[in-house]
Amino acid sequence: MIEIRFHGRGGQGAVLASEILARAAIMEGANASAFPFFGVERKGSPVTAFCRIDDRPIRLHTGIYEPDHVVVLDQALIQLTDVLTGLKDDGTVLVNSPHDPEDLGLSTDCKIDTVDATSIALERRLGSKSSPIVNTAILGGFARQCEFVPIKAILDSIRYMAPIKKEENAKAALEAYNRWRE
Amino acid sequence: MKRLAMNGDQAIALSWKQIDPDVVASYPITPQTIIVETYAEYVANGEVKTEYVCSESEHSSMSMCIGASAAGARSATATASAGLAYMWEMLYIAASMRLPVVMTVANRALSGPINIHCDHSDSMGARDSGWIQIYAENVQEAYDNSIMSFRIAENMDVRLPVMNCLDGFIVTHAIESMAPLEDDVVKKFIGDYEAIHPLLDVKSPHSHGPFDMPEYYYEHKYGQQMAMENALDVIRKVSEEYAEISGRKYDFIECYRCEDADYVAISIGSTAGTMKQVVDDLREEGHMVGSIKLRLFRPFPFEDVAKMLNGRKGVAVLDRAMSFGASAPLFADVRSATFDNDSRSPTFSYIYGLGGRDVGVEDLKRVYYDMENGTAETVNYLGVKL
Numbered sequence: 238m239i240e241i242r243f244h245g246r247g248g249q250g251a252v253l254a255s256e257i258l259a260r261a262a263i264m265e266g267a268n269a270s271a272f273p274f275f276g277v278e279r280k281g282s283p284v285t286a287f288c289r290i291d292d293r294p295i296r297l298h299t300g301i302y303e304p305d306h307v308v309v310l311d312q313a314l315i316q317l318t319d320v321l322t323g324l325k326d327d328g329t330v331l332v333n334s335p336h337d338p339e340d341l342g343l344s345t346d347c348k349i350d351t352v353d354a355t356s357i358a359l360e361r362r363l364g365s366k367s368s369p370i371v372n373t374a375i376l377g378g379f380a381r382q383c384e385f386v387p388i389k390a391i392l393d394s395i396r397y398m399a400p401i402k403k404e405e406n407a408k409a410a411l412e413a414y415n416r417w418r419e
Numbered sequence: 420m421k422r423l424a425m426n427g428d429q430a431i432a433l434s435w436k437q438i439d440p441d442v443v444a445s446y447p448i449t450p451q452t453i454i455v456e457t458y459a460e461y462v463a464n465g466e467v468k469t470e471y472v473c474s475e476s477e478h479s480s481m482s483m484c485i486g487a488s489a490a491g492a493r494s495a496t497a498t499a500s501a502g503l504a505y506m507w508e509m510l511y512i513a514a515s516m517r518l519p520v521v522m523t524v525a526n527r528a529l530s531g532p533i534n535i536h537c538d539h540s541d542s543m544g545a546r547d548s549g550w551i552q553i554y555a556e557n558v559q560e561a562y563d564n565s566i567m568s569f570r571i572a573e574n575m576d577v578r579l580p581v582m583n584c585l586d587g588f589i590v591t592h593a594i595e596s597m598a599p600l601e602d603d604v605v606k607k608f609i610g611d612y613e614a615i616h617p618l619l620d621v622k623s624p625h626s627h628g629p630f631d632m633p634e635y636y637y638e639h640k641y642g643q644q645m646a647m648e649n650a651l652d653v654i655r656k657v658s659e660e661y662a663e664i665s666g667r668k669y670d671f672i673e674c675y676r677c678e679d680a681d682y683v684a685i686s687i688g689s690t691a692g693t694m695k696q697v698v699d700d701l702r703e704e705g706h707m708v709g710s711i712k713l714r715l716f717r718p719f720p721f722e723d724v725a726k727m728l729n730g731r732k733g734v735a736v737l738d739r740a741m742s743f744g745a746s747a748p749l750f751a752d753v754r755s756a757t758f759d760n761d762s763r764s765p766t767f768s769y770i771y772g773l774g775g776r777d778v779g780v781e782d783l784k785r786v787y788y789d790m791e792n793g794t795a796e797t798v799n800y801l802g803v804k805l
Contacts (some may be wrong), residue, residue: 256594260424263596272593275535294596296696298557298689300777363685414435
């Protein structure tokens with residue numbers, strides 16, 4: 238079983254990102270579940286969302302405490318919460334940031350990557366200038382980083398689940414996928 | 420059968436769409452809101468013929484369902500927590516008028532302090548209202564239970580309202596893989612609604628819900644009890660028929676690796692899913708443990724529970740609700756069910772997960788360890804911070 242934890246803020250789309258990923262995995266024939274933990278339901282407040290993917294039916298109905306992968310939609314959350322809590326030794330971290338991974342101040346031996354989802358979201362006019370919706374762009378990056386859910390399945394799910402600007406959201410994901418910095 | 424990705428609320432709305440009840444009257448409340456939002460879209464898009472009423476309160480929603488049902492309409496609604504509490508008076512009226520209203524409850528803690536997350540205090544509080552109560556572990560089961568609920572409620576030997584419960588957020592808001600039935604299969608399974616003395620039949624006028632004097636009230640209550648007892652056979656039969664069209668077989672209780680288990684835990688809802696993982700993990704370490712999921716809480720399947728819990732070294736009963744000053748609801752009934760067993764098992768109450776407190780695999784392992792080590796108390800508060 239692969240367990241992914243998303244850290245975001247209310248309004249950035251972390252919950253929808255987890256759902257798009259789960260749906261993509263299900264459409265590829267796997268089993269998956271995605272569910273949120275809402276703190277206070279307010280724009281800007283920290284949100285955690287979870288996604289599990291497995292060949293077998295998923296029976297666990299509990300939070301993810303030892304994720305294989307962590308996805309951070311807002312770089313500033315690194316200072317607020319310990320996004321690395323419980324991350325497995327061979328896990329990965331993906332952060333929405335214009336900076337290089339080594340400049341994030343994360344102390345871990347795990348593989349860290351960054352993707353500038355904010356710039357992509359702004360270019361595609363997803364959300365507003367002050368609060369861009371970065372979930373689809375970062376999913377494109379995640380598809381590239383982890384390569385266990387094909388980008389095509391993610392794009393299909395984005396087109397199915399994005400409430401508005403379906404094609405722009407899909408393009409944002411594809412750009413993040415193609416602009417990947419090794 | 421095609422598989423879809425959807426959350427528990429969407430799955431309930433989909434089941435209603437396939438059933439297309441005559442009347443849906445509801446008031447939105449977290450974590451049920453997605454159900455009525457999704458259903459309102461179906462109505463707006465012309466995908467269903469339902470008369471959809473966005474009521475001004477839950478008391479009104481239930482009153483409208485009662486009125487519609489008495490008038491001869493198949494009616495459904497959904498609520499949670501404070502919304503269910505606000506319906507209280509009308510819950511008893513729906514049941515005593517023997518109206519087959521179907522209601523989904525997205526289980527959520529009751530205030531106060533105000534809390535939007537899952538526990539079973541709302542529906543457990545309504546356990547004596549005369550409603551049948553079925554609980555789901557996951558999205559698939561919530562969908563399946565919703566469809567079966569209509570058949571159970573409308574059976575002429577039952578004619579009682581049914582509460583179809585699923586865990587708030589944990590199932591209502593969880594996207595999972597599920598396989599719905601085809602629309603025509605659902606329609607055929609549900610069949611046409613058969614009204615009894617409908618109010619709108621002006622050629623044969625009847626009164627519904629009039630004043631009841633002491634000469635009759637008691638007999639009406641006895642009638643409700645007989646209907647509940649009949650419901651056991653009906654639910655089993657409906658479940659068997661449902662297995663034929665879906666390939667998914669449900670029973671009152673679902674036993675997981677219980678055959679040779681010394682220690683058994685019994686739980687309701689989504690936790691029963693996590694419990695299967697806990698049992699697998701502990702079995703690998705050599706522990707002789709099993710888990711029971713209780714799907715039907717009212718009527719309570721006394722015989723099945725008693726039989727499965729006979730002669731165990733320990734039985735843990737997990738309640739996601741409390742009865743202040745007395746035994747938690749499931750514990751009370753399980754203990755009562757097993758009291759006359761020839762080999763009565765030591766039985767322990769575990770309160771857990773109140774107000775959405777997450778319960779992980781390690782937390783639940785402790786329940787079995789406690790019983791094995793002889794450290795389980797009669798009443799235990801799993802994970803409470805003192």
